Amino acid sequence: MTILASSDPSAGATWPGRVLVVAALVASGLLIVGPALRRRSPAAWWLLLGYPASAFHVARTWRALMAGCGLAVSRRPALTVVSGLVGNGASPPQPRVPRHGFIRPTGAGFELVARLLPGQLPDDFVKAASAMAEDWQVHAVRVTSLRPGVVRIAALYADPLAAPRVPRTRGPVRLLRVVVGTLGTGAPWVIDLRRIPHWLIVGATRSGKSTLIHALVAGLAPQPVALVGIDCKGGMELSLYSARLSALAIDRAQAERLLSALVDLTLARMTVCRTAGVRNIWGLAEKERPVPVVVIVDEIAELFLVAGRHEKDEAHAAGTALIRLAQLGAALGVFLVVAGQRVGSDLGPGVTALRAQFAGRVCHRVADPGTAGMTLGDLNSHALKAAQAITPEQAGTAVLASGDGWERGRSHLVTEADAEAVATAHAHLTPALPELSAALA
Numbered sequence: 277m278t279i280l281a282s283s284d285p286s287a288g289a290t291w292p293g294r295v296l297v298v299a300a301l302v303a304s305g306l307l308i309v310g311p312a313l314r315r316r317s318p319a320a321w322w323l324l325l326g327y328p329a330s331a332f333h334v335a336r337t338w339r340a341l342m343a344g345c346g347l348a349v350s351r352r353p354a355l356t357v358v359s360g361l362v363g364n365g366a367s368p369p370q371p372r373v374p375r376h377g378f379i380r381p382t383g384a385g386f387e388l389v390a391r392l393l394p395g396q397l398p399d400d401f402v403k404a405a406s407a408m409a410e411d412w413q414v415h416a417v418r419v420t421s422l423r424p425g426v427v428r429i430a431a432l433y434a435d436p437l438a439a440p441r442v443p444r445t446r447g448p449v450r451l452l453r454v455v456v457g458t459l460g461t462g463a464p465w466v467i468d469l470r471r472i473p474h475w476l477i478v479g480a481t482r483s484g485k486s487t488l489i490h491a492l493v494a495g496l497a498p499q500p501v502a503l504v505g506i507d508c509k510g511g512m513e514l515s516l517y518s519a520r521l522s523a524l525a526i527d528r529a530q531a532e533r534l535l536s537a538l539v540d541l542t543l544a545r546m547t548v549c550r551t552a553g554v555r556n557i558w559g560l561a562e563k564e565r566p567v568p569v570v571v572i573v574d575e576i577a578e579l580f581l582v583a584g585r586h587e588k589d590e591a592h593a594a595g596t597a598l599i600r601l602a603q604l605g606a607a608l609g610v611f612l613v614v615a616g617q618r619v620g621s622d623l624g625p626g627v628t629a630l631r632a633q634f635a636g637r638v639c640h641r642v643a644d645p646g647t648a649g650m651t652l653g654d655l656n657s658h659a660l661k662a663a664q665a666i667t668p669e670q671a672g673t674a675v676l677a678s679g680d681g682w683e684r685g686r687s688h689l690v691t692e693a694d695a696e697a698v699a700t701a702h703a704h705l706t707p708a709l710p711e712l713s714a715a716l717a
């Protein structure tokens with residue numbers, strides 16, 4: 277006959293002990309394998325060891341940290357006196373500190389929300405971010421305002437941009453959406469042209485502009501889209517993908533003709549949409565919908581900087597066409613990705629108007645603070661400081677900004693050879709756009 281373990285009182289008494297022994301064994305096992313685990317699988321190490329230890333530390337030292345950062349608020353003096361009298365010399369009540377929520381693990385660290393005390397501002401927490409990072413022994417802490425009276429505090433245990441790993445693509449690829457790198461939060465850096473149709477990519481020489489374009493092209497090449505290149509440096513950068521380009525202009529004269537052909541194509545699409553009674557190409561039936569066109573311009577300065585009178589007319593016409601495309605293109609399936617070292621008015625009067633049309637901005641390392649300001653616009657000073665702090669060793673790192681706010685990110689290192697190979701492998705997907713190729717003939 278089987279005797280149930282629970283029917284033996286002495287066996288029942290050993291349960292808590294056994295649980296403790298097992299827990300101790302697991303904990304010491306994890307501590308022993310910890311360093312190896314951290315090297316081989318930082319994400320698993322973080323979830324199993326790093327995060328629990330950090331969360332415990334944060335919860336334990338929160339009150340002292342808030343007081344040290346000047347974020348604790350003393351109780352009213354009257355209350356202190358009353359409590360002293362009533363409590364017969366007992367220690368006065370502790371100062372109030374902001375309450376925090378659950379300390380949630382993230383892929384690259386942890387985050388928590390904190391409720392401000394009356395009279396406190398999110399900026400008070402932003403100023404304390406470095407002290408928090410020191411105390412929690414993490415790479416960085418970023419504080420953002422979540423909603424009135426509440427801030428989100430995100431800590432990163434290591435810099436996800438130091439060596440971003442190319443993630444495996446999960447799920448179906450969405451049209452015109454490409455994961456081009458990793459964000460400072462550890463999340464994927466996504467360029468979604470249907471959400472933000474036009475992007476300006478700025479950076480000093482060898483800061484990572486072309487690499488970002490390689491990553492974008494590598495993601496777009498397998499999709500049913502047309503890619504069009506404008507590379508007035510004789511096609512040195514973009515001719516890599518010529519097998520997958522529906523058209524490539526390699527000097528200013530060609531660029532001007534190609535851009536005006538693109539404006540005509542856009543206007544023709546507008547007529548189609550108007551006749552069908554829809555506001556954009558996505559409203560058309562799938563069979564009738566024209567192919568989306570992504571226009572990539574590498575080195576905008578080559579288009580605008582001119583010597584003679586004749587060139588000036590070409591540059592002016594090209595600039596006007598680009599502005600027109602930017603204004604009309606998004607709804608009609610024409611998207612712009614423009615890269616350059618500078619985007620100042622020194623390039624010509626049209627550049628400021630053009631810049632205003634780009635809702636998406638990417639600012640790599642720049643040669644002067646003015647360029648960062650021009651690229652990122654009137655964003656907050658933290659974004660500008662982050663852009664100016666990018667060093668030459670961090671090529672590919674950038675501050676990206678859009679209506680959604682700003683972030684640091686680093687593109688995946690997609691080499692020229694990788695980009696060329698992807699373009700060649702998908703050459704059969706290149707849509708023929710005779711109206712564009714005719715402009716180059």
Ligand SMILES: Nc1ncnc2c1ncn2[C@@H]1O[C@H](COP(=O)(O)OP(=O)(O)OP(=O)(O)O)[C@@H](O)[C@H]1O
Nearest residue numbers: 480481482483484485486487671672686687688689
């Ligand atoms: N995301 C990245 N990760 C690691 N290294 C990078 C990254 N992006 C760029 N680099 C390094 O920087 C070098 C220069 O990058 P890239 O050619 O993209 O610069 P660029 O801004 O286009 O320069 P230029 O203005 O001269 O054309 C690359 O060859 C590569 O070694």
Ligand SMILES: [Mg+2]
Nearest residue numbers: 485486487513
């Ligand atoms: Mg380049």
